[in-house]
Amino acid sequence: MVLSGLGALASLPLWASSYVVGLLQALFAYVALASAWALFSGLSGYFSLGSAAFFGVGTYATFLLASAVGWIPSIFLGAGMGGLVALAVGGVSLRLKGPYFAILTFGLSELVRYLALGYEMRFSRTVGRVLILPVDVGGVYLAVLAVAVAAVGLSMWLYGSRYGRLLAAIGADEERLESLGFRTTGLKVLMFAVSGALSAAVGGALAPRWTYIDPHIAFSPLISFQTVLMALLGGVTRWWGPPVGALVLGLVSEFLSIRFRYLYLILLGLLLIALVRFWPRGLVEAEDRVRRWRGRRLQLGGERRAELQPGWSADPDP
Secondary structure, three states: OOOHHHHHHHOOOHHHHHHHHHHHHHHHHHHHHHHHHHHHHHHOOOOOOHHHHHHHHHHHHHHHHHHHHHHHHHHHHHHHHHHHHHHHHHHHHOOOHHHHHHHHHHHHHHHHHHHHHHHHHHOOOOOOOOOOOOOOHHHHHHHHHHHHHHHHHHHHHHHHOHHHHHHHHHHHHHHHHHHHOOOOOHHHEEEHHHHHHHHHHHHHHHHOOOOOOOOHHHOHHHHHHHHEEEEEOOOOOOOHHHHHHHHHHHHHHHHHHHOOOOOOOHHHHHHHHHHHHOOOOOOOHHHHHHHHHHHHHHHHHHHHHHOOOOOOOOOOOO
């Protein structure tokens, strides 16, 4: 069933309109970014705002290398570069906790953006780059779909594995875990690197969508904030929460940007405030409420069936 669904999605460019393919391409990119973010931050509680840095590294790697090695190899090379950057940053920053880690990762994105800008102005004598590849919309769509499937599949595995439980324990009480003899630094750095590599792969897969790129586009802070909001909207206590949040917020953003072009960001902000106020655990909370409701119904149904059984008496004494 899963394979048939993936086959149907993969065949979409053959019969769907370019608008539908482009829309799903953007939605799957959001899914991949949100799932990649949740691989580390969703379970561990270390809120990273560095998705834009890794995404931009993957994008720029494609613009720099695709002409020489090809587009698909440049995606893998960009993912490797993003993973190495995350590995280096995680090795020195994951001893920080709480808002300090979030601020540091946001500063990382800004640092990488201005380093790229300085390199372009000093050595390339230009602000941006132009890339023309013989890749159509369907090819970009399939590449983004593949990265999204990889991110969601890895997330499904992690959330059900002992490593996922260990990351969740880190988020719950890391000091107690370390006092019991668990070494947490290696796992944190590894998953942060995997998250960075997948985010970079999304940037590389999307690169042919633009024929021009500059550091302000590739390393936009909006990418980091959107990624975090999508994951939190869906909820990070289930593997399916970030993908669902990405799809919902992506569709809402598309609708608001078309219908209310000039009020889009204001309406989106108000919607997110309302969701955080009434659904603090994200859309995952809806599943929990449905489960509690079904549990109460089953309990009441059992009590009613017991009342109808012959010989039943409300008096406990014989």
